Amino acid sequence: MKAGLYSYAVCIKSVMRAAGIISVVFLCLAGSCGCRKKDPVKIGFVACLSGKLTDRGYSGRNAVLLAVEQCNARGGINGRKITLLIKNDLGDPETARKVVLELIDEGVTAIVGHMTSAMSVASLSLINTYETVMISPTSATNELYNKDDYFFRVYPDVSIVAAALACFAAHELHLTRAAVIYDLNNRAYTETASRVFCEEFKKQGGTIVDTLAVTSSPTVSFHEIIHNLAGKEPDCLVAYTNEMDTATICQQIRKIGKNIQVLSSDWAASAELIQYGGEAVEGTVLLHTIRNDSREPKFVQFRQDYFDTFGVYPGVRASHAYDAASILIRALRENDNPAELKQTLLSIKDFEGIQGKIQFDEYGDIIRTLYPARIKNKTFKYMDKYEHGYQPQK
Amino acid sequence: MSTATSLRNSFFWYFTISSFLLIGVIGFLSYFNISGRIRENVELKNNLLAHSLANDISSELSATLNQLTQLDRIIHNRAIIGISSINALLDTILAHSPSYESLFILNQSGKVEYLSLCENQKSKKTDFIDFDFSYLPVFKDAVDKKTPVWSDVFISVVTGKLSLSLALPCDQDVILATFNLTHIDSLIEKIQSGNDMVTLLLDNNGIMLYHPEETEAGQKISMRTLPPVQDALRKNFGTQLFAMNGLRCVGTTTQVPLTNWIILLAQTEKNAYAPVERLKPIFFITAGLAVLLSLLLAQVLSRRVTSSLAHLRIAASEASDARYSVTIPPQKYSELEELAKGFRIMNKAIEERERLLRQSREHYLTLFNGGCDAIFVAEINNNQQGIFIEVNQVACQKLGYTADELYDMTLTELCAASPEEQERLDLFHHYLLSKGSVLYEASIIAKDNTLIPVEIHSHLITIYGNRAVLSVARDITQRKLAEQALVESLSVLEAIFNSTADAILVLDTDTDTIHANPSFTAMFGCSDLQLDTLTHNDILMMISSKLHPEEPYRNTLIQLLNSTNECRNSITLADGRSLEAFSSPLMRNTIPCGRVWSFRDTTERTRYAQEREELIAQLEQQNIELEQFTYTVSHDLKSPLITIEGFLKVIKADKSITLPPKVSDFIDRMLNAAGTMQTLLHNLLHLAKIGRINAKPECISVKNILNDIINLHEHRIKENNISLTFDDSFPIIFGDKDRLFEVFLNLIDNAIKFSRSMPSPAIHIGTRQDSGQCVFFVRDNGIGIDMKYRDKVFGLFDKLSVSSEGTGIGLAIVKRVIEHHGGHIWVESEGPGTGCTFCFTLSDDAFVQNEEKYNA
Structure with a gap:
């Protein structure tokens, strides 16, 4: 029941019950106001909106809210406003399934979410059973790759990104000995990522000195872990961990005085990585799916709109969530029949995302350009050589 | 049928409306005053609540700050108390402050020297020794500003709660504390409880930090688009009404002093101003009762007042039928009595004025209809004379039309018979429009088609603000006939003037003209051309020059010019002709304006008169002689006849003589004849004596x-x-x-x-x-x-x-x-x-x- 309180719909009810004021804000943001003549198009959003992973959920929610609000401001979908129903999956698979079922019961046309791979995997059977399209902004797990189902995503499959990172480490950074640390709390993503990286890195002639799965807890000492790994003389350490853990790993590497190149994923690519990593994260290399310094008009506009609405600039997750909501809206504009939504999405070949074209393959997966970045002087510096992106081989 | 409203109804409604207005104005003023005060109180209360909460939060944060300041003082002499003691101290603080997540003492480079972590940290405490926090904005700001710096609120990856970092710069170190805001939540909940309002805590970007239903971490929803939040972000705090999605709300904002967070107390206007709403039915019921009372009062008052007006109404009704003798009894109310008094005076005045008006109208009608002139009043349309709007009886009588028939006609229709006449009338009309009046002659066609010559005097007048033409048409038939006769007379006179044997000279000093007939020019031997060039004196001089040099008349000739006496003289011209001169003054309106002379040639007549006188004298002489002869003859014959008669009588009487019968008969006959002759002579003598012998x-x-x-x-x-x-x-x-x-x-x-x-x-x-x-x-x-x-x-x-x-x-x-x-x-x-x-x-x-x- 607690999870329900975090859902958008419940939130509205609770606020209405309290004073009937916050609903105004939500309704406005959700764009559900003013549509009286035609039934609204219900779209669900599901993500973790509480707990330690809350930030990514909020980012996704805000971006989807923005996309929906902009759509409603432009008249909605063929005159029908969009009502966004927001659910909190609490980062728990059971809760995720439960709230997805609630959304389906409430008659959503499609769902944007989840923001983590594990939750997407948990909901997959439900959306396939009820033939409800789900578009995930950031689910990268390979478990959802190349499957003819109702799951779509605007984030590349982890195997592709991991392979790309391995290729990039081997060929561009000329690294040969890699140690891999991955977070078991996001196993659906990190296990595949570390495995594919290792395989690809080896394939590219590299050596994996160690692969270590970690789970954050007061008893875990990153210092000891790094110290041990360093003893195996890697020239790089690949961290499939969140930004705080990555920052800690970098700090520990710095503390032991080893010159180990840290490589990480989009998952850690946030300001907090730099803030908490300090000088230790300088030189860390990441493969970004979104270029924060992009001058593409759509991205610049989105970035400004997001800032105007929420007071902060959007991160990677917000950007992907915006793309996911936008392509869903585009598909519904072309055909708002939920039964044909999957085919409509697959048929879209010319959708311009905020950074380049987004085109689903037959399984609802996409290939994205990756932008290698190195942390330098407290910011992500995109490598000039890959100004137009680093295109990994599938 | 009069459409006027009755006074009673009007009075009733005026009183009712006045009462309504009064009640309405007073009621609404009271209502708005009271509701305004209630609103002010509500806003004041919300402001107080918001400030109270802000102060509470600020106090709570200040407590943390004070605690860390105390810590700074303790660790200032770290050499004395030892590293282990510092760590123990930090652990103690954390143990007694559940909201703390971590407590770091950093050196100036941002490296961790001492720390204490809450229980559920993700890694071992030792991992954080020498941890580099120099890139944390809060650290950098604290070092740069050398003042305590509060970080933005963030969701802790350790606890998943909204958390806050505080960097407190000390002499040698920087204390970095991270704590969650659960204790602030309780403050808000305390305010929230018992109030039907929502209390929101927003960070300085307008992002929601606290929501009453979200005790764990809030929704981190952006409230930046909410109008009161927008104002608060612009540092405009206070209470304001705002509408969202048709729902009117009251929002009060204030700022938390230390962190610049925003507190928004919001509630629906309906809830906020519920006391005002509760006031409404009371107000409306009271107003309704007052209105009902005023209606009742209005009814009663209107009845009372209008009943007093009944007499006045009757009097007015009578007066409207021109009966002014109605008596209005004394009135109960002084105002009505004044009105009645005024009414009485007015009745008399109206009666008098009506009489005067009737007189005036009769006078007017007498004047209008009584003359011998036809009067027409015509309207003016587009500067053209329109139909008649008023005609007098004379016009009807003269023309044979009824007034109604004339009202459909125009003066032009009455007068114009030909295009030339029409054109002439148009000219007169234009002259009238430019000069204001015009006098002209025309002929009016009567109904029986007879033409009546008239002299029309038209004036522009204004009737009821509209221009009109007042035309007075005078029948000039007699004048025309007189003119005709005059012309004829003049022609006769002129013929006489020109054909008479007498010389006539007319000197008109008024017109300075000379009229002389042909006899004059012939008599005085001058030409018409000469006369045209001569002055009055010249011509008199010319006449005097023709007179006999010793003629006394020539001296008086010029004096006569200006005399008013008639003068008759016989004069003699130098050529011997005798003239009889007669002159008389030329009068115009009894004023002499010249003189008329007539000269008759009496040369022949004088001669004939002399001859007649001579003849008469001769005849008288002959008569005298004849009478004398008759007398003489009669007298002389009488004696022999007496002798004859005497002797005859002697013969007859002589008896001695016997006369034969025949002789005797002869003697008788002779005696008769003698007697007859004697009578005859007697009479002749008598006749001759008449005129000669007068008794x-x-x-x-x-x-x-x-x-x-x-x-x-x-x-x-x-x-x-x-x-x-x-x-x-x-x-x-x-x-x-x-x-x-x-x-x-x-x-x-x-x-x-x-x-x-x-x-x-x-x-x-x-x-x-x-x-x-x-x-x-x-x-x-x-x-x-x-x-x-x-x-x-x-x-x-x-x-x-x-x-x-x-x-x-x-x-x-x-x-x-x-x-x-x-x-x-x-x-x-x-x-x-x-x-x-x-x-x-x-x-x-x-x-x-x-x-x-x-x-x-």
């Missing part, structure tokens, strides 16, 4: 004369059975008594002579007035005379019948006596057998005009 005139009574004559002829009258009558009275006459006796005697004798043969002879003597003259007449019913002999009867020896008696001298003597008395005699008869009447008059001197003369 002294005396007053004579005609009646006495007549009585004497009747006595004289009594025998004859009776013998002939003649009825002789005369008037009862006759005027006393003054003259020769014997002669006048002779007149009446002869006339009566004559009447007896010629009427005695009639079956009933009758003679009447009397007087009659004829042309102011007293005519004496002697009328008989005798044989009468043919009037062709009316002059012959008065001739000497003229007898109409040879067989008649008399010598034929009697009527000649009568005529002579009458003429000698300045009278005239004539005979009147309707023919033979009808009788005749001899009439005569006497001169005025022959009548006694007064007693004095009579007495004399």
Whole structure:
């Protein structure tokens, strides 16, 4: 029941019950106001909106809210406003399934979410059973790759990104000995990522000195872990961990005085990585799916709109969530029949995302350009050589 | 049917409306005043609550700050207390402050020197020794500013709660504490409880940090688009109404001093101003009751007041029917009594004014209709004369139309018969429009198509603000006829002037003109051209130059020009012609303006007069001589005749002589002839004496004369059975008594002579007035005379019948006596057998005009 309180719909009810004021804000943001003549198009959003992973959920929610609000401001979908129903999956698979079922019961046309791979995997059977399209902004797990189902995503499959990172480490950074640390709390993503990286890195002639799965807890000492790994003389350490853990790993590497190149994923690519990593994260290399310094008009506009609405600039997750909501809206504009939504999405070949074209393959997966970045002087510096992106081989 | 509202209803409604307005104004003013105060109180309360909460939060944060400041003082002498003691101290703080997540003491480079972590940290405490926090913005700001710096609120990856970092710069270190905001949540919940409002805690970007239903981490929803938040972000705090999605809300914002967070207390307007809403039914019920009361009061008052007006109403109604004698009783209310008083005065005034108005109207109608001029008033449409709007009776009578028929006509229709006439009338109309009035002549066509010449005097007038034309048309038929006659007279006069033998000169000083007829130019030998160039003095000088040099008239000629006297003179021209000059002043309105002279050539007449005088003188001389001859003959013949008669009588009387019968017969015949001849001579002598031998005139009574004559002829009258009558009275006459006796005697004798043969002879003597003259007449019913002999009867020896008696001298003597008395005699008869009447008059001197003369 607690999870329900975090859902958008419940939130509205609770606020209405309290004073009937916050609903105004939500309704406005959700764009559900003013549509009286035609039934609204219900779209669900599901993500973790509480707990330690809350930030990514909020980012996704805000971006989807923005996309929906902009759509409603432009008249909605063929005159029908969009009502966004927001659910909190609490980062728990059971809760995720439960709230997805609630959304389906409430008659959503499609769902944007989840923001983590594990939750997407948990909901997959439900959306396939009820033939409800789900578009995930950031689910990268390979478990959802190349499957003819109702799951779509605007984030590349982890195997592709991991392979790309391995290729990039081997060929561009000329690294040969890699140690891999991955977070078991996001196993659906990190296990595949570390495995594919290792395989690809080896394939590219590299050596994996160690692969270590970690789970954050007061008893875990990153210092000891790094110290041990360093003893195996890697020239790089690949961290499939969140930004705080990555920052800690970098700090520990710095503390032991080893010159180990840290490589990480989009998952850690946030300001907090730099803030908490300090000088230790300088030189860390990441493969970004979104270029924060992009001058593409759509991205610049989105970035400004997001800032105007929420007071902060959007991160990677917000950007992907915006793309996911936008392509869903585009598909519904072309055909708002939920039964044909999957085919409509697959048929879209010319959708311009905020950074380049987004085109689903037959399984609802996409290939994205990756932008290698190195942390330098407290910011992500995109490598000039890959100004137009680093295109990994599938 | 009057559409006016009744006073009672009006009074009722005015009172009701006034009451409504009064109640409404007072009610609404009270309502708005009270509701305004309630609103102010609500806003004040919300402000107080918001500030209280802000202060509470601030105090809570300050407590943390104070705690860390105390910590700073303790660790200031770290060499004394030892590293382990510091760590222990940090752990103690964390143990007693559940909201703390971590507590770091960093050196100036941002490296961790001491730390304490909460229980559920993700890694071992030792991992964080020498941890580099130099990139944390809060650290950097604290070092740079050397003041405590609060970080933005973030969701802790350790606890998943909204957390906050505080960097407190010390002498050597920077204390970095991270703690969650759960303790602040409790503060908000405390405020929240018991209030039907939402309390939101927003960070300085407008992102929601606390929501009443979200005790764990809030939704981190952006509230930046909410109007009160927008204002708060611009540092405008306070209470304001805002509408979202049709729901009106009241929001109060304030700022948390230390962190610049925003507190938003929000509630629906309905809830916020519920006291105002509760006030509404009270207000409306009270207002409704007041309105009902005022309606009732209005009804009662209107009845009371209007009942007092009943008499006035009746009086007004009577007055409207022109009955002003209604008595209005004294009124109960002073105002109504004043009104009644005024009404009475007004009634009298109206009555008087109506009378005056009627008089005035009658006067006006008399004036309007009473003259002999037709009056038309026509409207003006588009500067053209329109139809008549008023006509007088004279117009109707003259034209034969009814007023209604005329009201559909225009003056042009009445006058214009031809396009030329129409054009002429248009010109007059334009003149009228430009000058304001116009006088012209025209002909009006009456209904029976007779043309009436009229003189029209039109004026522009204004009636009821509209321009109109007042036209007065005067029938000038008589004037036209007079003009015609005048023209004809003038032409006759001119013909006379030009054809008369008399020379006529007219000098008109008014017009400075000279009129002279052809006779004048012929008489004075001047041409028309000369006359045209001469002045009045010149022409008088010219006339005087033609006069005889010694003629006195030439001196007065010029003086006469300006004289007002008439003057008649006989003058002589230098060429010997005699002229009779007559001059009279030329008058115009009794004022002399020149002079008229007429000159008649009397040269021939003067000559003829002289010749006649000479002839008369000769005839008179011859008459005298003839009368003397007659007298002489008569007188001289009388003596031998007496001798003859005497001797004859001696012969006859001589008895001694016997005369044969035949001789005796001859002697008788000779005696008769001698007697006849003697009578004849006597009469002739008598006739000759008339005019030569005049007796002294005396007053004579005609009646006495007549009585004497009747006595004289009594025998004859009776013998002939003649009825002789005369008037009862006759005027006393003054003259020769014997002669006048002779007149009446002869006339009566004559009447007896010629009427005695009639079956009933009758003679009447009397007087009659004829042309102011007293005519004496002697009328008989005798044989009468043919009037062709009316002059012959008065001739000497003229007898109409040879067989008649008399010598034929009697009527000649009568005529002579009458003429000698300045009278005239004539005979009147309707023919033979009808009788005749001899009439005569006497001169005025022959009548006694007064007693004095009579007495004399």
